Structure formats: C-alpha cells, structure tokens
Amino acid sequence: MNQYERFEPMNPPNPSGETPPPMPLASADVTDRVWASLVAARDGAPDAQDGWSAAEKAAWSLYEPLLGSNEGSVVFAQIGQSLDGRVATVDGDAADISGSEGLKHLHRCRALADCVVVGANTAIQDDPRLTVRLVSGDDPARVVIDPRGRLGDDAAMMAGKGGRCLVVQCCDRTRPEGIETIMVPASHDGVDPAAILTALVERGFRRIMIEGGGITIGRFFDAGLIDRLHVSIAPLIIGAGPSSLTARPISLLSEARRPTSRVYGLATDIVIDCELG
C-alpha cells in the first residue's frame, strides 16, 4: 500500500446503517517545513513536498483542505473534547482538555483561518483571546455570535491587539469603538447561520473557522454549512459538562450522518477529520 492509499475514504455514506470499516490512523508530523509550506500555500504559493516523510505528508493532508479552493469560501469547525465527548466541566473549567499537540492544532487552525467564530457562552465563560500564540502565523479576525448583547465590553477578544473584531447581534446594543457589528434578524429558532456566513463573506472573509462551543457548531452543522469538521480527542474522562457538537437529535442510527473521515495521530491527541461539504 502506498501512503496515498491510506487516505482513500474509508467510511462512505452507509444507508444500511451497518458499521463502517475501521479507519486507519496516520501519524501526522507538522514539522517546520510542513507548516511553512501550509502558510505559504495559504498565501497562494504552490505546494512542494519533495523529500517529505509519510508523516509530514499526512500532516499536509490534515490541514490543506482548510485552505479551500481559490474560488468561494470554506467553513471548518474544530472542537477539542474528552473521551466522553465533553468540552468543559460542569463548573466551566475548559482550559486543559486538549493535550499540548491538540492545543497547537487549534492554533494552527486559527492561523489558517481568516476569521474565527465563537458563540456567546464561550466568549462569556472562557473569555478567549482567539489569537495565534503556539505556532507562527497571523491572528484571524474574531467574531462572536451574541444575539442578545450579553457579552461585556471588557471581553478579551474585544481588547485583543490588532485585527478585526465583529459581533453578530439582533439587538440595538452599542459596542466599544473599533468593534464592528453585524445586525441580523432573529427568528423563533435563533439566528439563521446562513445569514451569518453571508455577512462574513460580504465583509471579505473566505476561510471561516467555527471554534465553538457545541451549540454554535451544531447550528452550522444542522444547516449543512460546515465543509470540514475536526474533532480533536484527548484521553481524559470528565463525566459531565457541555457536549462537543450539539446537533439535532435523531431516533434511528440509520439516520445518522456518517461522514467520510480520516484519523490522524498528533502525539497527545487524535484528530478525526470529517468531510461534510
């Protein structure tokens, strides 16, 4: 088997509901030259993989789809979770769910994105900066979906250095100077994720990352708007707490989405890369 055969789809749509065949795990080694090539490709340079190891090529395969094509936009989500599918404790401790390589993975995803979107709960509970600190790369613009204007003006993402910060809201709420607001209509079902994406694309964003939490990712997932989902799993068990992806429930497993997926090992965490688009 050559190494590209490892990346053939292993679990195509399976309407019979049968268990798909196991997915092979590829070790991904994001060396400096792999990362430099990805950042260059983000800016339009052709890729060059001469002399790369299989693990370096696997790393490229993990991240390259996040760059999208030259035409149109790409929407990807990344969620770091425990073995039991949690993203925080019931008391809100969310800092160290991912291992060190899982955290670097998160920062790589941010560095490849034009903007990073979080929901109001995440912005309020975690107060994230949404910057790139663990790898080299530019900070993305920061976007929070805060329909009811709950997020305080002292939020770290609003105070962060440089870069654009945008708030998606339904209410008439003035934000601090320099913060862009996107007014969207509210419906009985919240805000239409398609309207949010349209507004972001209109403002020049092409690579759009949905960082969480589970409710926000679930809204985009249910609307069929996520092209790529990275589920990063760290070997810890939390017991209870917010779920990773809060999708619309189904009653039969035959109704479940079974995306084409590939599994990558990142030393401390595994990443399941799901092709949804």
Ligand SMILES: NC(=O)c1ccc[n+]([C@@H]2O[C@H](COP(=O)([O-])OP(=O)(O)OC[C@H]3O[C@@H](n4cnc5c(N)ncnc54)[C@H](OP(=O)(O)O)[C@@H]3O)[C@@H](O)[C@H]2O)c1
């Ligand atoms: N491990 C990770 O990778 C990761 C990443 C991010 C977050 N987290 C954790 O996730 C937890 C929070 O996640 P969560 O699922 O509870 O909440 P969330 O997704 O962060 O925020 C949900 C809220 O955002 C607003 N919202 C988002 N999309 C909307 C839409 N389409 N229409 C209307 N409103 C929308 C709503 O605010 P209103 O209720 O104000 O209307 C909604 O209640 C935190 O504990 C955080 O630490 C973990």
